[in-house]
Amino acid sequence: MRAQIEVIPCKICGDKSSGVHYGVITCEGCKGFFRRSQQASVSYSCSRQKSCVIDRTSRNRCQHCRLQKCVATGMSRDAVKFGRMSKRQRESLFAEVERVKQQQQNLQQEHHSPGEADALVTFPSKGLLNGQGRLGEPQDPAYPFGKSSQAEPKPYPSEEEEEGKGKGKGKGKGKGRGADVGSRFNPLESRQPSPDQQPVNAPGLTCRLVCVLPSLLSSDCLTANIVKSHRETCQYRVEELQALRWKVFSREEVLAYQSKSVEEMWQRCAYRLTDSIQYVVEFAKRIDGFLELSQNDQIVLLKGGSLEVVLVRMCRSFNPDNGTVFFEGKYGGTEVFKSLGCNDLIASIFEFSQSLCALHLSEQEVALFTAVVLLNPERAWLQDKEKVARLHSHVDVAFKNTLQRSHRDTVLSKLSQKTLQLKSLCSLHIDRLRSFLELRPLLAHSLFPPLYHELFTDSPDAPLE
Ligand code: HC3
Numbered sequence: 001m002r003a004q005i006e007v008i009p010c011k012i013c014g015d016k017s018s019g020v021h022y023g024v025i026t027c028e029g030c031k032g033f034f035r036r037s038q039q040a041s042v043s044y045s046c047s048r049q050k051s052c053v054i055d056r057t058s059r060n061r062c063q064h065c066r067l068q069k070c071v072a073t074g075m076s077r078d079a080v081k082f083g084r085m086s087k088r089q090r091e092s093l094f095a096e097v098e099r100v101k102q103q104q105q106n107l108q109q110e111h112h113s114p115g116e117a118d119a120l121v122t123f124p125s126k127g128l129l130n131g132q133g134r135l136g137e138p139q140d141p142a143y144p145f146g147k148s149s150q151a152e153p154k155p156y157p158s159e160e161e162e163e164g165k166g167k168g169k170g171k172g173k174g175k176g177r178g179a180d181v182g183s184r185f186n187p188l189e190s191r192q193p194s195p196d197q198q199p200v201n202a203p204g205l206t207c208r209l210v211c212v213l214p215s216l217l218s219s220d221c222l223t224a225n226i227v228k229s230h231r232e233t234c235q236y237r238v239e240e241l242q243a244l245r246w247k248v249f250s251r252e253e254v255l256a257y258q259s260k261s262v263e264e265m266w267q268r269c270a271y272r273l274t275d276s277i278q279y280v281v282e283f284a285k286r287i288d289g290f291l292e293l294s295q296n297d298q299i300v301l302l303k304g305g306s307l308e309v310v311l312v313r314m315c316r317s318f319n320p321d322n323g324t325v326f327f328e329g330k331y332g333g334t335e336v337f338k339s340l341g342c343n344d345l346i347a348s349i350f351e352f353s354q355s356l357c358a359l360h361l362s363e364q365e366v367a368l369f370t371a372v373v374l375l376n377p378e379r380a381w382l383q384d385k386e387k388v389a390r391l392h393s394h395v396d397v398a399f400k401n402t403l404q405r406s407h408r409d410t411v412l413s414k415l416s417q418k419t420l421q422l423k424s425l426c427s428l429h430i431d432r433l434r435s436f437l438e439l440r441p442l443l444a445h446s447l448f449p450p451l452y453h454e455l456f457t458d459s460p461d462a463p464l465e
Contacts, residue, residue, distance in 0.1 A: 004097045009243035011073045012066065013059040016246055022075040029059065034070045037063070038077055048407055053362050056242055057320065219398040222288060223368065226395065229286035230367030235279045238316050238363060241326055245319045249332040257336045263447060265339040266436060270448045272327065276310045277451065280374075283309070287371055289391045296383050303455055304379040307429065308422040309370045311352060316366065320357035323350060342432040345425075352421055359411055368399040369415055373422065430456065 010017045010027035021031035036042065046052065046064035054062070054069045249257075257265070281302055284290050290298065317326040324331035337346045361369065377389035403409050433456055437444045444457065 005093070007097055007100050009100075009239065010056075012069050012075075013054055013056045014239045014242040015056040015059075016243070022070075022077060024070070024073050024075045026070075026075070030066070030070065033059075033063075033066060034075050037067050037070070049405075051406070053360070055239075056245075057357075058360055219394065219401050222394055223364070223398045223402055225286070225288045226371045226398070227364050227367045229283050230363065230370065232286065233279045233283040234313065234316070234363075235276060236317065236326070241317050244326065245321075245324075245331060247330045248322070248324060249330045249336060253330070254332060254335055257332070258338045260339050262339055262341050262436075263440070263443065265337070267447045268328075269337070269340060270452045273307070273310065274449045274452045276313070277306045277455065280306045280309045280313075280370075283370070284374055287375075287395075289394070290375075293387060293391070294383055296381075297388055300379050300381050301374055301376070301388065305374040305376055306455065307426050308373050311349065311422060311425060312356065312366065312370050312373060312418075314349070315353045315356040315361070318350075318353040318357055320354050323354060325350070325353065345428050345432050348425055348428060352418075352425060355421075356418060359414055361411070362406075364402060365399075365408070365411070368395065368402060371395045372399055373419065433457070 005019055005025055006017050008017055008025050009015065010030055011024050012026055012030040015027040015029060017025045018028050018031070019025070022034055026034070037044070044062075044064040044067055046062050048062065050065060050068070052058065052062040052065035054066050059066055260268075284298070284302060284306075290301075293301070314325065318324070319326075319331055322331075322333070324333045327336060334343070334346050334350050337343075340346065372392065372395050375388060375392040375395055377385050377392050379388075382388055400409075400412065403411055437457065440447075445453070448457070
């Protein structure tokens with residue numbers, strides 16, 4: 001049973017667990033920490049807000065909050081050992097082991113695509129861009145890397161649905177948030193929820209009440225909306241990603257990637273990237289105010305910002321301890337991407353992730369920062385720049401308030417440097433893509449999914465119809 005329990009990550013920090021310690025499934029580190037904390041002479045204090053995030057990388061930073069979390073999670077010196085657990089406790093532990101094993105299996109499927117692992121992954125609705133064949137992988141019969149489970153798409157679990165699982169909710173399966181698009185990259189058409197669906201953007205009751213009050217509170221509502229939108233569209237949950245960090249590509253697996261042809265590797269990366277971008281599009285649609293922008297401006301913002309958001313989100317899938325990223329089911333370093341033949345681009349992307357990880361952004365901060373990045377009013381070809389600027393400024397205020405409250409204001413200046421780096425990463429990406437296409441003008445169309453073309457190969461700066 002102990003070996004089975006170890007599939008569940010440490011409840012305190014998410015690291016690999018080693019069994020039940022002091023009544024809770026924890027890693028050796030948290031077990032030792034809790035044991036030491038129980039000595040009479042020990043007393044900890046928090047120099048922040050007593051709400052520090054405790055994860056594998058940050059757990060040593062605040063002993064006070066780590067101990068709080070241990071106690072809140074149920075660790076106690078007198079806790080019963082596993083052998084003496086009640087039947088009910090044992091059953092629920094077995095159920096959890098099974099659930100986590102299933103999640104890990106899903107996440108590791110080499111040809112993983114959105115929608116395969118409900119509990120781990122949130123997935124784009126069928127709607128938005130992929131209704132009529134303009135969006136690659138999920139519906140494209142030419143998708144080259146195995147089956148696409150998107151043939152029977154499931155909707156994003158809204159907060160209500162997630163909470164109401166097993167209570168007969170979740171109606172409207174497969175309808176997502178709306179209808180499909182025409183032949184152009186068009187994020188608009190899925191606006192109307194079907195009558196039997198709860199509109200995903202609807203704020204909770206508290207927010208609906210609070211939003212009649214002035215600015216500071218309404219900025220809290222916007223924060224809540226953006227964090228919820230991020231949570232629903234972030235592709236993988238960060239705790240699960242962290243729990244899988246020990247799964248690293250073997251030498252043979254790396255060699256297998258390295259011996260792929262340049263074309264195959266480009267195609268793989270293009271499909272993975274397009275997958276991630278679909279989630280970003282869904283994220284954008286759920287941000288209050290985004291769908292009120294003109295169709296042109298929605299498209300301009302997504303064309304200009306979706307890769308930037310994917311690159312920011314990549315820090316969640318990145319392990320800064322060994323410089324690896326979660327890609328196709330396991331963690332691998334830059335060497336996995338060698339056969340792409342653009343080592344400079346890959347190295348810069350990895351360096352970027354490494355430096356972003358050093359800021360230890362919380363999920364709330366990632367959510368708000370990506371919204372700020374996406375709603376950039378400086379993008380060329382915007383029709384109503386002022387309207388975008390107003391929305392951007394609301395999100396910016398919400399982000400600043402949030403950072404201020406958690407005494408993280410210093411992160412702000414570091415993040416504005418990151419914004420510049422993002423811009424240069426995206427132009428490097430376009431440069432490498434152009435060189436690749438110049439050498440293979442005929443291949444390009446068959447290699448990449450349609451959305452990838454729309455975003456990166458249809459002259460990116462051209463005005464939209
Ligand atoms: C950045 C990346 C594409 C996206 C990949 C993502 C972010 C996808 C979500 C996963 O959870 C984590 C992840 C891992 C690796 C990421 C890729 C690394 C390299 C690739 C670049 C954009 C390379 C350029 C590929 C090209 C030229 C075909 O567009």
